[in-house]
Amino acid sequence: MLKPKRRRLYLVIVSGLCLSAAVGLTLAAFSSSLTYFLSPRQVAAQHPAPGMSFRLGGIVQAGTVQTTLAGQTPTTHFAVTDGRAAVPVVFTGVLPDLFREGQGVVAIGAMGGDGVFHADEVLAKHGAAYMPKDVEQSLKEAGKWDPKFGPPPPASTWNDMKVGS
């Protein structure tokens, strides 16, 4: 049998090792897989490196949604805007039901070398009145809408929103 002191030492060593493993893994994962949120304006200003994954949020710009079929697989092109800048997006797959022009969306993916955002996933939340938090923030910063002055303008008016208006 070991003396309690020795036993405690073992315990501390094991826990310490495990804790440092956890901290190490966390830091490593933080440095490689944190996903930042960028608005179209920030994308235009910062030019994120192609291949770096981030979340792009804004409003689906009016008149930009186009779906084409490559073989049997549908591919959708559209632009995401915050009223100051617009970023072209391409997405292959099933869009959420609430995806439509004038709707707030968040797309997760990376810029391609062609200056187009290649989305792996497109989120539009359920509920027509819903505005994703991040999008709300970026619209506020672009001076397009402030929640202090009431609810967001109805989605139909976003349809008229043009870049730079």
Next chain:
Amino acid sequence: MIPELGHFALACAVALAFAQGVVGIFGPSLRDARALYATPLLALSHFTAIGLAFLALVWSGVVSDFTVENIADFSSSAVPLLYRITGVWGNHDGSILLWCLILSLCGAAVAVAGGGLPASLRARVLGVLGLVSGGFLLFTLTVSNPFTRIWPPPLEGAGINPILQDPGLAFHPPVLYTGYVGFSVAFAFAIAALIEGRIDAAWGRWVRPWALISWCFLTGGIALGSWWSYYTLGWGGYWFWDPVENAALLPWLTGTALLHCAIVVEKRESLKAWTVLLAIATFSLSLSGTFLVRSGILNSVHSFAAAPDQGLFILALLGLTIGGSLLLFAIRAPVLAATGIYAPISRESALVLNNVFLCAIAAVVFTGTLYPPFANLLFGIQLSVGAPFFNQTVLPLTAPIILAMGVGPMLPWKRADLLPALHRLWLAGAAALLVFAVLTASRHVIAALGLAGGAWVVISALIDLFRRRFSTLSRSALGAALGHIGFGVTVLGIAGMTLAVQKVVVLQPGQSTTLGGYTWTLQDIHDAPGPNYTQRVADIVLSEDGAPFLTLHPSRRFFAAQKVITNDAAIHTNGFQDIYAVFADEPATGGAELRLNRHPMAPEIWFGGLIMALGGFVSLSDRRLRVGAPARRRKPEGAVA
């Protein structure tokens, strides 16, 4: 009238809960026998009062009383009866009332089944439960009252959120909440023990059934929620590392650790302070999980919109409960001296290892979940921590647990030898290596590791069962082995899912495509009726080598009241593979946009969860646990009320 009665019952419940708290906590130290007898009665009447309030709210939902704001906003007379009832807890105010109901149910269960406990311990446990319940009832009554009336009442309610109109989700909250709230009993036992300054083997034996039953419900609730998101959200994902899922996973991790180290307290009177700390941590995580997520502090799909004053009230309550209990722990923990000693290689050490790794995983998940809101608050950066982060950190930490899970149960208490244990496990090791070799050959390294790990856990638990021979096997040992087998089966399912194949196609009726060795043909698209929705159904015929063997009917449902469309996935399972089809859209060009998936081993994910919960219940039925241990009379009455 009925809602007023409910409101009044709720107010009575607040008073009764605080009375239970004060009498229960201070009564025993005044050495007043009346206090000891009064607390169980107070706990029962407190439960009755909340029960009446809850019934009143359910009644308002059933008869569609739209003068109650809660019903007008989240129900309508067109909704089927089942969902008019379950819709009562499908929103913020109602779900908190359900939470309080289950908490008071726990108190009533301790009062009824705790006859074998020392009277002062029982009074203190009930007192702690009463105080916690009182705080949250006060919150319900003052800032989140489900009985608020509106005048004039609308002619028709706004209706239930269509994605909540689903049998899986109807029972997910009560089961999950029972799991969350059940840990309040372990927490109350821990606080009562700290007040009394005494923890012994008997304490471990009393706490374990409570921790076990809540763990079973929590496991079931998580599995149910994951299954729901698998078949409703329509792209075959079963776990998204969403803050609310993490909020359920965190108490599950620490609760699992608690279960294991309570065994050490019971058998060896060691690790006492650590067990108490885990009990506090588990309930604190349950509390913050429920309320941080529900109040929208964490951005999540599950958050209901809430006013800022609600958030402040909740933060204050959380601070009081968690801070107070940790302070008490800091003051009193040195009193709890360990007596049992053990060698570095022993059952105790294996359990310590389990605890260390489970808590490390919990810490990592906690960091990943809370970092984004804090980064936003402190540095004003908007970022998110997604699945890649959690996969990179949690999976490596799970590997040692999987390895230790096979060996641990083979080791005897106090002092053990690793070699004989490993010798018995050669079969499991060989099987795991074989699985690994076969799959690495086909270049699926992650799947190979996962499947090998799952096979290792399942086979070593089976070897353990046969080693002990069924005739002499105690139910708690059988339950433990079942729990481990269930975990292994879940690991197999998760690993198998990494081999899933999927495809998004637009097909015209009559056209077909191939995926996963099958030919999928869209035969027809037609309309079909539904209770409060209309639907479009696609008929997809699957054939293998030209021979059709299956027809799937995924549908799109249109809910006119909310102008919402949901996709109802068609899933065919044979127990070892899911064939999964979603009718995603009808493009303007005609035909149907379909998402087709083939998921090997997917059913094992939830099947494993079921086995784990079953193992818990088997262990609970052990006679030794029942001696003087209150564990029999607890059913989620909230689920059927």
